[in-house]
Amino acid sequence: MKLRVVLVGPPGAGKGTQAQFLSEQFDIVQVSTGDIFRANVGNGTTLGLEAKKYMDAGELVPDSVTIAMVRDRLAEADVRHGFLLDGFPRNAEQAAALDTLLGGLDTELDAVLEMQVDNDEIIRRLAGRRTCHGCGQIWHVDYDPTQVEGTCDACGGELYQREDDQPGTIRRRLEVYDEQTAPLVRYYSERGLLVPLDATGDVEDVTARAIEALKRATS
Template sequence: MRIVLIGPPGAGKGTQARILTERLSVPAVSSGDLLRAEIREGTVLGQLAKQHTDAGELVPDEVTTTMVTRRLGEPDAVGGFLLDGFPRTVRQAALLEESLAEGETTLDAVLAFDMPDDEIVQRLTGRRICPGCGTTVHVVFSPPRVPGRCDACGNELTRRADDTEETVLRRLAVYAEQTVPLLRWYADRGLLLRVDAMGTVPEISDRVCAALALTTP
């Protein structure tokens, strides 16, 4: 299956992508991971992208799309893939559609994860990370035994710079402006499947399977 995952920050797309990857035996493709790899390896695309990021500008849609579609042409993605974090705009979606059409393929579904903004703010602002072992906890939903300390290694827990309320609200505003119109674009093509992202990971996974008409494990 060829699936796009769309949703606001903190809605659990990454977790469900990992579950679906194992379930469907297809690769999960993240545009952010591809971009960082191209820059790190110093490729032509990476150098072009770095010029924009160093200047504080968005990487052009054409550059990002080229990175993604080239990855989708690799052998492990021939039978299907999950796209997480791409496309983010209608322009990117149109470029992706054109590229897939050249290879005589199309998307099978677009999963949209729905979650109220206030829940997202609570989830992200309460997240804490251990810089030592990478353990992630939440001050409300999964608090450590000793406040401010990692249960696994005892290091002091920290908060990511982009998990402040101001930053989260700004990211939500960008999502509403740039990505929400994409949901209508895919709905018009009969591809959009909406999933309630509230609840436990297994509950959400069951809803994803039901939306895709997959039997639950």
């Protein structure tokens, strides 16, 4: 089944996990912008060197560079039978650019799966994470607790809460996400591509709902 899907959702919604399961279910390639950036920077491509210049300066990589990287990735042979794009587009301008580059490849999107999770649940998921100073292992006070509170089961190192996992920081990230994503959601809704998904509950239940939603939307 050829399927071309964009996956959107707030931080902590479980996009990476669902992207992996859905790509396996539909036998399509998971395309992550994080992986695209790492590959270009690691391989020293022209685009990678350009992106690294901005990243090293602590600046946002321009859309033109990101879009060019995505275009090159989507032109590769392994995505011709379908893909699940995670991490792009992030705004309506990037969405329009994606439509243009897909048109240049003589294809188009089939669906945009929007993972919806209540902000309070997102904060609970992210604020409960604890990272080990010693080995970097990530634990969770509710979902994956250690045997001894504050101590890593893997290496005995001390656990700490990253700045990104502080409730105040998470709220600010969610505010930015909402501001950027509202126009993006509207863009795809107006084109009849948006597929809302309740992303709360067990991972397996969310996956089952996502599979059913995508099958209905593309049948």
